[in-house]
Structures are given as C-alpha cells and as structure tokens.
Amino acid sequence: MAQTPPARLMDGRDLARRIVDTSSATAADLRRRTGTAPCLATVLVGDDPASATYVRMKRNRCEQAGIRSRHVALPASTTTDELVGTIAALSRDPEVHGILLQHPVGAHIDERAAFEAITPEKDVDGVTMRSFAAMGFGLPGFVSCTPGGILRLLDEYRVDLAGKHAVVVGRSPILGRPAGLLLLGRDATVTYCHSRTTGLSAITREADVLVAAVGRPRLITGADIKPGAVVVDAGYHPGNIGDVDFASARERASLITPVPGGVGPMTIAVLLAQTVEAATRQLGAD
Structure with missing residues (x-):
C-alpha cells in the first residue's frame, strides 16, 4: 500500500502579510479622504507577561499598518464595574474605531459583562453576543x-x-x-x-x-x-x-x-482588517 505523502503546510504568514498590506493601503486611503486614521484601543488588566506580550505585538502591527493604537493599562485590582466603565467610555469615544479587551482577565471580573460593554460597531475582535449571533445567522458583523x-x-x-x-x-x-x-x-x-x-x-x-x-x-x-x-x-x-x-x-x-x-498570524491580520473596516463604516467612507 502506497504511503500518504507528508502534508503540505498551510502557511499563514504570507497570506497574513497580504491581508495586512491591503489593510494598510485602505487605512492610508481613508486618512487621505477623511483626515482620520483608524484607531484600535487595547485594554489590558493586570501585568500577566504573556498578555502584555500579545498586546504589545498587536500594537506594533497596528503601527506598521498605519492604524493608531491607544493602550489602556489597568491594575489587577480593577473591578468589573471599573472595567465595564472604561470600555463603555471607549465605546462612546468617536476617535476610537475598534476595541480589544485582552483576555483572560482576572477571575474576580465578569469577563462576559466586560465584553458586552463593547458596542457591536467597535467589536473588531468578534467577542460580543451580538457578533456571535451574526456569525450564527450569517448576518453582517465582525467575526471572531x-x-x-x-x-x-x-x-x-x-x-x-x-x-x-x-x-x-x-x-x-x-x-x-x-x-x-x-x-x-x-x-x-x-x-x-x-x-x-x-x-x-x-x-x-x-x-x-x-x-x-x-x-x-x-x-x-x-x-x-x-x-x-x-x-x-x-x-x-x-x-x-x-x-x-x-x-x-x-x-x-x-x-x-x-x-x-x-493560525497565529491570521488572527492579527483579521483583527487589523476588521479595525480598518470598522473605521471606514464609522467615518461614512464605505
């Protein structure tokens, strides 16, 4: 019996690079037309080294793609109400187009309540119940x-x-x-x-x-x-x-x-693409 040849690799790096390049070009065009660059707000609770590294990597990729990054660092002692209030304020801020809450948060925090404070129009990480429902029904929205x-x-x-x-x-x-x-x-x-x-x-x-x-x-x-x-x-x-x-x-x-x-490079690429898409919609430039 003939052996199955070793599997071909599905390399996400090249595809992710192309997605980011397209997003970067779209972000630059959006800035030329509206005077505003897309902005992603990242929220980090506590000082977990792995989470801090992930957030830093995402912010660096944002800068490379011409996306502004606003970072909000909160202490590990932050309560659910405080975190929800911070995210709700970002949701109301017209200068912020996408919001990323780095998870997991502390066990004392109601993570679902924090996610739901993200307005769906800025849920570029696809974590809210509304985004989940849109995925389930095949409706427009941001995917995880x-x-x-x-x-x-x-x-x-x-x-x-x-x-x-x-x-x-x-x-x-x-x-x-x-x-x-x-x-x-x-x-x-x-x-x-x-x-x-x-x-x-x-x-x-x-x-x-x-x-x-x-x-x-x-x-x-x-x-x-x-x-x-x-x-x-x-x-x-x-x-x-x-x-x-x-x-x-x-x-x-x-x-x-x-x-x-x-898969890893694809996650960040989709995050950046959805941030640019969110900014385009919110600025009425689509």
Missing part, C-alpha cells in the same frame, strides 16, 4: 478573529467545505464555538468535541477537516487523524507546541498548519 483567520486560510488553500465533515475540538466562546458556526455557514457538517467527549479519537478519525482548539498540548496525534484530512491547529503552548502532535499528524494529513506560522 481566530476562526475568521482559519476560514480565510482554508479559502487560500482552496479547501472545499461543502458537504465535508468538520470536527472542532474545543468549545470556547471566542474560538471553538464560532469556528463551528463559520464552518456550518460554508455547508460543512459540523461535530463539536471537547475535553469531556467520550471516544474522541473515533470521532476525529471521521473528520475531513479537523480544527484543534482545546488548549491541550499534542492532544491530537497522527493516529487520531483520517488519512488525507485537513488539519488546523489553533493551539499554542510554550516551546512552539500546538494542540496537535505535528510530526505524526503530518504523516496522515493532506494539509496542516504549522505552529507557529499557521
């Missing part, structure tokens, strides 16, 4: 950035989703759940799995498209993958490790995202 990036990456590699069995391992409200909704919107048949799913391997081996977004390093191995499947690894752990065991999975899949360089 990582799932949106995954869909763009699948499109780039011409993965036909119609009629395919897509399995999403993970059910977080900003990754797993919206990823399944977006796949369903492309006529895939979607199965959700999670950390408490019984017989996980038997289910993942039936997937034509497998999205790993459960937050457990190397949970999915090659033995869990249907030969020829498309594998999207949306996990990231120290040491450049994803939710998929890359070496064994590549021997079974036809397409696979690397970690890093796959």
Whole structure:
C-alpha cells in the first residue's frame, strides 16, 4: 500500500502579510479622504507577561499598518464595574474605531459583562453576543478573529467545505464555538468535541477537516487523524507546541498548519482588517 505523502503546510504568514498590506493601503486611503486614521484601543488588566506580550505585538502591527493604537493599562485590582466603565467610555469615544479587551482577565471580573460593554460597531475582535449571533445567522458583523483567520486560510488553500465533515475540538466562546458556526455557514457538517467527549479519537478519525482548539498540548496525534484530512491547529503552548502532535499528524494529513506560522498570524491580520473596516463604516467612507 502506497504511503500518504507528508502534508503540505498551510502557511499563514504570507497570506497574513497580504491581508495586512491591503489593510494598510485602505487605512492610508481613508486618512487621505477623511483626515482620520483608524484607531484600535487595547485594554489590558493586570501585568500577566504573556498578555502584555500579545498586546504589545498587536500594537506594533497596528503601527506598521498605519492604524493608531491607544493602550489602556489597568491594575489587577480593577473591578468589573471599573472595567465595564472604561470600555463603555471607549465605546462612546468617536476617535476610537475598534476595541480589544485582552483576555483572560482576572477571575474576580465578569469577563462576559466586560465584553458586552463593547458596542457591536467597535467589536473588531468578534467577542460580543451580538457578533456571535451574526456569525450564527450569517448576518453582517465582525467575526471572531481566530476562526475568521482559519476560514480565510482554508479559502487560500482552496479547501472545499461543502458537504465535508468538520470536527472542532474545543468549545470556547471566542474560538471553538464560532469556528463551528463559520464552518456550518460554508455547508460543512459540523461535530463539536471537547475535553469531556467520550471516544474522541473515533470521532476525529471521521473528520475531513479537523480544527484543534482545546488548549491541550499534542492532544491530537497522527493516529487520531483520517488519512488525507485537513488539519488546523489553533493551539499554542510554550516551546512552539500546538494542540496537535505535528510530526505524526503530518504523516496522515493532506494539509496542516504549522505552529507557529499557521493560525497565529491570521488572527492579527483579521483583527487589523476588521479595525480598518470598522473605521471606514464609522467615518461614512464605505
């Protein structure tokens, strides 16, 4: 029996670069026409090093794309009411076009209440209930950035989703759940799995498209993958490790995202693209 050749890599870096270049050109044109550059406000609660690094990276990418960045750093002791008040003020500020609350926040904070303080027109990270409903009903709105990036990456590699069995391992409200909704919107048949799913391997081996977004390093191995499947690894752990065991999975899949360089760059690219889109709408320049 002939062996399946190693999977081709779905490299998100080149596509992300092109998306950012387009967003940068659109932002420059918007500034020429209106005198205003798009502005993304980032909100960080506490001093978690990883969160601070993510926010700093996003702000740097904003500057490179011609998007203004306003950073709001709040102490770890910030209460839910204080955080909601800060975000509500940004939502009312006409000079701010997009709002990103870096998550997770402290356990003492009602994160959902904080997300819902973001007005939908500025929810460029796609985290509010209204954005989630829009994704579910296929209505206009901003998608969750990582799932949106995954869909763009699948499109780039011409993965036909119609009629395919897509399995999403993970059910977080900003990754797993919206990823399944977006796949369903492309006529895939979607199965959700999670950390408490019984017989996980038997289910993942039936997937034509497998999205790993459960937050457990190397949970999915090659033995869990249907030969020829498309594998999207949306996990990231120290040491450049994803939710998929890359070496064994590549021997079974036809397409696979690397970690890093796959889904990660797409997340930021979609965030920037949606910030420019939000500014364009709010400035009446669309």
